[in-house]
Amino acid sequence: MTDQSPARHTEPGPRTSADPAARRADGPPHDYAAVVERALGALDLDTKARLLSGQDMWSLPAVPAIGLRSLVMSDGPIGVRGRQWSAEDPSVALPSPTALAATWDPELARRAGRLLAQEARRKGVHVLLAPTVNLHRSPLGGRHFECYAEDPLLTGAIGAGYVRGVQDGGVGTTVKHFVGNDAETDRFTVDNRIAPRPLHELYLAPFEHIVTHARPWGIMTAYNQVNGSTMTEHHHLVSEVLRGDWGFDGCNVSDWTAARNTVRALRAGLDIAMPGPRTVFGAPLAAAVRAGEVAESEVDAAVRRVLLLAARTGCLDGVPPAVAPSDVPPVIDGRAVARDLARRAVVLLRNEPVAAPGGGARPVLPLDAVALRRVAVIGAAARDARVLGGGSATVFPEQVVSPLAGLRAALPDDVEVVFATGADPRTRVPHAREGFALHARYLTAEGRLLTETPQFDGKVQVLGSFPDGVTRQELHAVELTGSFTPRTTGTHTLAVAGAGRLRLTLDDRVLFDGDGAGTAGTDPFEAFMQPAEHRIAVELTAGHEVALTLRFVPHGLGLGEGLDALNFVLGHGEPQLDGDAEIVAAVRAATEADVALVVVATTEEVESEGFDRTDLRLPGRQDELVARVAAANPRTVVVVNSGSPVELPWREQVPAVLLSWFPGQEAGAALADVLLGDHEPGGRLPTTWPARLADAPVSTVTPTDGTLPYAEGVFIGYRAWQRTTTAPAYPFGHGLGYTRWEYVSLDATPDSVWVRLRNTGDRPGREVVQIYLAPADDTPGAPERPTRWLAGFATVEAGPGESVETEIPLPGRAFEIWSEPDDGWRRIPGRYTVAAAHSSADVRLTAHVTAG
Template identity: 80%
Template sequence: MTSTADERHAHSARSAGSDRSTGATGATGSAEAIRPADATDHTAAVSEALAALDLDTKALLLSGQDMWTLPAVPGIGLRSLVMSDGPIGVRGQKWSAEDPSVALPSPTALAATWDPELARRAGHLLAQEARRKGVHVLLAPTVNLHRSPLGGRHFECYSEDPLLTGAIGAGYVRGVQEGGVATTVKHFVGNDAETDRLTVNNRIAPRALRELYLAPFEHIVENARPWGIMTAYNQVNGSTMTEHHHLVNEVLRGEWGFDGCNVSDWTAARDTVRALRGGLDVAMPGPRTVFGAPLAAAVRAGEVTESEVDDAVRRVLLLAARTGCLAGVPAAVDPADVPSGIDGRAVARELARQSFVLLRNEPVGVARRVLPIDAARIHKVAVIGAAARDARVLGGGSATVFPEKIVSPLAGLRAALPDDVEVAFAVGADPRTRVPHARTGFTLRARYLAADGRLLADAPQFDGKVLAVGGFPDGVTRHNLAAVELAGGFTPQVTGSHTFAVSGTGDLRLTVGGAVLFDGRCAPDGGDPFEALMNPVERRVTAELTAGEEVAVTLRFVPLALGVGDGMSALSFALGHSEPQRDPDAEIEEAVRAAAGADVAIVVVATTEEVESEGFDRTDLRLPGRQDELVTRVAAANPHTLVVVNSGSPVELPWRERVPAVLLSWFAGQEAGAALADVLLGTHEPGGRLPTTWPARLADAPVTRVTPADGELPYSEGLFIGYRAWQRPGTPAPAYAFGHGLGYTDWTYESLHATPGSVRIRLRNTGARPGREVVQIYLAPRDAATGEAVERPARWLAGFAAVEAGPGETAETEIPLPDRAFEIWDEAAGRRRRIEGVYTVEAAHSIDDRRLATEITVH
């Protein structure tokens, strides 16, 4: 497998046998050069189409006609451009399970592969999904940085490092656009936290802005040529990003040469004139935005010129031409060249196991290491934790998609283990504060009804959550919909008192087995329509049920409103379910007994949507509920305990030294359990390396402030986020360093040769299994040639490559060191400046496990 696809390629392999290198990524370049997917010149066609439009039509083209689309103009052969949320799947125009989507692992997981080529293949799959759903523009990827572990959308971003973020993002963009579908790289720029994200003014010094936060966007623009950018809600240094003339027009378009379309984040555009002159092309969602009719009126009033409108329309028409939405104009990608026939489940499974990070793997006594598990040597496995049965496979918010099927860790292990191995399950400790959406044992459909009882639409449900934002199923409108019934059957697995929960803003009536359990109105105390939609009131009831006996279930919902404001259609309600609950102490005791009687205990701990989701930042890094206590108790009962951490971003692991093995699975997508079984049972290695530093305690993290004061959030740490800060003298050691991750074999770094242009490394697999190693190259400045004092981190990532080799084999790879690696942003001069002098070049397994070093002199 090649490690990247969006930059130049340089590697070699030598010695007998199957020596392999899998590509190299440098600070501005990586593996193979690929013909740009937008090589077709659409200038003449766009100009001809623009000339045929009047002012009002041009203004309408810059404004969404609804939640997800731009208007069509049949007179010039322009079809409606359709947009859809990503980044782990393609939801389409309907926020429901009516049309299931492949769900890939979270972006943090994708970055943990350190494999831009795998990101490119994920992009090919997502483009295939987009074409299937009639989507032309994917609203992804998110390339904001992990400035603080408290960032609520941390799971949707890639890394704390701009090079790794840029390389993975470029691979993703390449893949999607090679499939003929546009990307919108987001959120440009500084959307690194959720608190007050609509209004916060992030104060970022020019050097940190250039070297950190703008760098991934610049890398992607230069190396992958995205067709779209999404500007963020927040302000940067006093200007909201939808109106930021300097960063959009002068930097993004001027310095970097971006020629694509600039789309606002949803509802982010606030002023007609300032947005247009700030470089915004499209204001979403519609139909009421600051563009459209208000923009035409501004031209007629002399507030902006029609030529300024024309510039924006050209970019929209270019986007349409590139995606095949302008009749008579060849799309940027010939349909014959579009990757197709991709197995979504296979890609999701491969990506997951390549992303899993083995944080710890120690022997127990004189025995072998806990992982991989030898199924031939065991008779009983205890699988413990609510997330083992109900895995959290994706993050909340706009990243939500609805997969057709999810493989849980429990199901994956049961399917993979031999029939003679007993698998015992215990919840142990359930961290959820809300009743989970009805899923296991349920077969549900949503029936949309008119006031006279007519059936308007009937759609299958992935689980008990019915959510539609921006549009309803075909045949359903805000005007004809009166009620929705969620109906089907439920077959309990356990006899006893089952808990059902209803939530939504409106009148709800729940019937289970012919008995009405709830009939009443739910509404939040406050008047915030978004709270009513995304965090509705929950009411709980119970029912005595018998295992194996199916009962009919119907939840009827009559909403109080069918939208947020005048322009956004929306509907949200849910049926929740949990099995009979034991006393929490008894649950932990049951888990301890199961572990004590097993050859190996696997504890799955997780975050929940209540603590890790879009829309709010985290307040701590603790695992919710009594999960820490559960791990400690289970580990005391069984020394062969391994812990799987099912979270999208860092959590504290106070028990990590008490268990022999810890595996980080992230939000692992729909094939989570199948991939986990592959890795735990050793058919595949855990391929991941940490894309961000994991602190031992929140108090140790270098940046913990994500809440503005008086509307402003100063980035006072400057350059020192992530490992750049952890490398400073006197900083407590993290729990696990940037780049850390173990495999199932061992590697010896044998030689390192470096010039100011590239690094060549040879290493040997000294273990007993085939394996993959991610070689990381760090630069550590020793002396500046001029003797000037330039504040820089102790070291920074300058390139990386993945290599593969069998037992005893060697692999050799060459990694470029482009000029950018030796430059800083000179704030006084307003440009990049090369810092000459002596640098130590370090070849490393992680930033804290540096294996070889040499020096170079840069002139």
């Protein structure tokens, strides 16, 4: 055996100007203040007030007189949409944030951020509206796929890496949603009642970590209230904590339409009210100054921060941007990064031995491609992959590699790959994609063509601004037109949806001509994104191309003044048997195969923005499908394609279970890499997976009379599971690999931990070393604390038989609690157990330290 040189893994502290990375994040070593003051002094009151208000959905106004260009923002977090949020300009689609957190690798998050900065620059975007660092308080949170984890340290570390990466590329970030936006139910109005200790130890902690270690240029304040005040008007948390205690010097941007009161928002510390042009700032703010309700000096303070953001992003003349063009990272291959992130995020939940063809038993994964003759790939999500979450996290990638396509491309030509739907969980017809060649034509009432754009699929969407050459005044209709070549003969399902007049023709036959409508819902964003669907059955022949056009005349062209909006959909479903017959066909395919791969998934009706989940079950008959396939083939592998936890009642009936999250555009290629053993499944769970929703310690996300008490205090996630007698299906930090690790030694001081490990398997591997801290003795007067809590982590790699050592700092905060009587952090002295662990429930080595 050979020993590798010790590998140091540290979380950097606040950086100094001597560090080039610090200069990229905080700005070059020259003074912005003089340029900002000169620009501010040239502005009148009305212009200053206008600068604090969006001019449209995504941008701030330009002021040429002072050399200020329009600053453009765009949603992330897994891609960069740009101003138009349409398929006209495709975006790289990375894996979901839960997948990124599953890597437990802040440097990988930084790599993702650098790619997104490259995408932002390509699309003319100066500020990315990401990352989302709210916590997984309850598994029912409908938008948890867009957040990272249930633990504040893991969330903060991944978020800091992401922010550093984006800002390395000269693009700003707005860390969101500050704070307490941990569920979607009544998100515009809910008052989350959070006691000071959990507020600081849990929910504020990721924001504090990122502000301290990555110096973000922006923060986005949330819709919700915290302890009686909406976050856009929360003076204590914004001005006293964020700006005062933490020293945040960036811009505070409202969530879209979250700002509600001119005076209270400005005095609380809000700098930018989005979107425009009609907001509580702008003209109403200028009027408030003239009426004596606020001082112009208060407006000036906000404008200074906006001008600083403009300077950092290169939008203000007279000063170089924070990152010079020569310092921008080299060009990054987006597809390669998307594939690498996806495969590093895969969590191998289970991998039990099964009988091998030559005798004996071995884990079913990785698959031996040489020994395979036939593989059954089963599940609607295997062919029509769900690669990203719904809502504002949606982007339009240029291409998507499905699990079916990825596996077919990776396996030798003599291996037969058979597909069966088995059970389709979708309640809506999927967007037209495979076999379609489409483009969108924007037309005036007289039929004059304004512009024409390519379409990735059958969803035509605009939110913010129409394509170049199109105005709200001239636009009358949009035609989605092109051709479709079916791959199967039979009864196909076409679907149309949109709030307006819809007319679908196929080879000059009118299949539908009628009015569509938006779905009723309490969340207007949800209603806009999910218009009511109308289905049409049509007989088609495989290989016979047909021409089609879906003409849409919308009832309206906006979601308010200046907010251009359009959304209509052409859906397509392949011919299908009835539900029972589809499962029977899948079981038959599995019976005749060497291995059966079942891909199960959630849908946009289950996980998306605007609503929370009501249960954790996989939709449709997918649980039944897995159980019946497993009974038919003992070599069944299940891939779970969801952004957050789902119940897996069949998990002990199958030998192997993989979690791929929402894996981004290279989903299938990455999955094939892991299944065939070309890459280690290196992911670890960033959140606990319960066996049943009923077991989850926190399951209340619905407010009562507008209020949601966080009654569990500091006990969420694994901290809460430690207090129960019920074990979860899979604990926080869990994940298997294709090799074995021996934890050889552990040395610890109150400042650092050193762990030595040895790869005792026959393959190269990757391990995430997790360090947990726990009180070793009762400390008189100490408040109730979790059994143990995450205090640090590091990733290590080693070849077969090799050893590796890693140093992991113990931050001083790990020994502190928020003391409510003192209203501040208090160190709890005493003896502590330091645990080096494979997961929160799998401690390998322990040592003791004494904190003074």
